[in-house]
Amino acid sequence: MxxxxxxxxxxxxxxxxxxxxAAAGREVALWLRDPAAAAEMAEGRENRARLPGVRLPPGVVPTADIANAAREIVLLAVPTQRLREVLQAQAERLAGCTLVACCKGVELGTGLLPTEVIADVLPGARVAVLTGPSFAAxxxxxxxxxxxxxxxxxxxxxxxEALSTRSLRLYLTGDLTGAQMGGALKNVxxxxxxxxxxxxxxxxxxxALMTRGFAEMTRHAEARGADSETLHGLxxxxDLVLTCTSEKSRNYRHGLALGAGRPPEAGATVEGVATARALAAAAPADALPVTAMVAALVDGKVTLADAVELLLSRPLKRERE
Incomplete structure (x- = not known):
């Protein structure tokens, strides 16, 4: 490739x-919507707003011209809730590219996963998913x-082969649904x-929440046609272990603020909030108890004390249920 x-x-x-x-020797066009921001990044060789302290290698070319970024392989790294908008606006340019979804979540209103959104906007597009335990820094x-x-x-x-590097090791699966469901639900x-x-x-x-949450993730992913073995992987x-144990995670930090009664971080993209809302709206609370609790809590429909009581008062059952 x-x-x-x-x-x-x-x-x-x-x-x-x-x-x-780019560090692996590839030429990369990095697309930004704002021409002024692209010009500033190209001159300063740094994304000061989003990834300060990391110098852009010579192979990274910031651009606001989508034609420059519409290459054989295109990594889609926009938030899931903005993916449809970007694809619709750039559909003509992106037709014929291999589109790799690098976002995690479920689209509000439709319940679609990122590759399903791509297929809805660009039927017949070649799609893939890049996901797993990682922090940008x-x-x-x-x-x-x-x-x-x-x-x-x-x-x-x-x-x-085309996307692997010495430090970025990619493991292949054919289970697009399982890979995306894991990435979406672990944020919740x-x-x-x-x-x-x-x-x-x-x-x-x-x-306990991580363990029961993982059981919830696996059940729901299987219900959507995923292979449970995919959920046991990266x-x-x-991804669940990383995201639930590090304050580098925006979703984890959002939960910390909620639990402590502090205002959440302003301007942060917290995909788990939209995912919880989308899934809770489409499934009975008993099917997704942790997800339903998170959706109700972030929307202010229950207090923290109520949320804890709801989880602790659920019927006793066997562990594998």
């Missing part, structure tokens, strides 16, 4: 992916990171884990 890659979206993660690919600084690349043949192995559980620590409920409570369990 081509050694020229486009990245749509210059947030922290999109910038980090561009840096990693680690990727950008070349720290060892392993991710899941979900793609189907033909061309899956070539895409894996991370909010709950943050709430438990922020509210002073303790490490044991967080461990895109499910691996």
């Amino acid at each position: 081509a050694e020229r890659i486009g990245v749509i979206g210059a947030g922290a993660f999109g910038t980090a992916l561009a840096v990693a690919q 680690d990727i950008a600084r070349g720290k060892p990171t392993a991710l899941t690349l979900a793609a189907t043949a033909p061309g899956a192995e070539a895409l894996q 559980i991370a909010i709950a884990a943050g709430v438990s620590i922020g509210a002073g409920l303790g490490e044991s409570a967080r461990a 895109s499910g369990l691996g």
